[in-house]
Amino acid sequence: MTPTEEGLAFHARAREALAWLDEAAEGARQSRAVPRGHLRVTAPVDLGMDVLPELVVRFRALHPQITVELVLTDAPIDLAAHRVDLALRATVEDLPDMGYRASTVARFRIGLYASPGYLKAHTGGPDTPAELAEHALVVAREFAGAAHLKLTDRRGRGSEVVARPVIRASDYASVLRIAAAGGGIAPVPDFVAANSIVSGAVQRVLPEWHVSEGTLYAITLGGHDAPARVRVFREFARERLEAWGRLST
16 A cells, blocks of 8 residues: 555654644643742732742742742632632631632731830730720721620630721731831731731730631642642742741740
8 A cells, every 4th residue: 555645744744743742741741740830829918918029039049940920819719710820828717619629838826916116105015805905906807897806825715805996907918017007906817927026017915815716728720730830839838837927926
C-alpha cells in the first residue's frame, strides 16, 4: 500500500499534534512538581492590608520564579471562573460547603487592642471585662447595635459585656488603624494585629481574655493535587501566620 499525498500530509500534522500534546503533558507534570509560574490569590481586605504585603514579599524572596497577583475582596468568588489558584477565608463559624478543597492555615483569636496613648489617657485601660462598658469601643460592622462581647479567659471562664461602640468600620484593618490612632479599644484578629504589636502602635488589652476564636482556611480547586506554586504558598502562609499569631498574644 502506498499513502496518498493527503495521507502523508495528515500523518505529518498528526505527528506534530502528538508532539505538542506530549510537551503540554510534560509541562503540566512539571507544574505539579516545580514551584513556578503565576499565582493568583484572593483574600479579605483585612489580610490584604495588614498581613499579605509582608508575607508575599518574603515568599517571593524564597521563590522568585513565582509571580503573585492579589485579588482583595470580602465577597466569595468562583475560583474557576476568576482563575484564582487559592482563596484565604477566615471565619468564626463552620466553613460553608462551596464545592472546593479547604485546608486549615491558622487558628486565630479575636483579642482586644488599643494604642498606648489611649491606655495612658484612661489610667492604663480596663482591669476586668466589666470595665469595658466604660471605654470607647471601636468595632467592625459585624457587631450590630450595642456590642455584646462574650469574652473567654484562658481557663475557659466566660464574661459577657454590653457596650455601645463609638466608631464602626467595614473591616478589621480599618478598626485596627482607628484603635492605633487612639480611637478606643478594638476587637481584632491576632494575626491582623501582629505587626502593629511589634511596631508598638497598639497593645493588648485584657490579655487573659479573648472575644472569640476562628479558623483561617486556604481554599483551592485541587487540594493536595494543586500545582506546586499553590502548595508551597499555602505551607509558607501557614508557617508565617502561626508565628505572627504568637506575637500578638
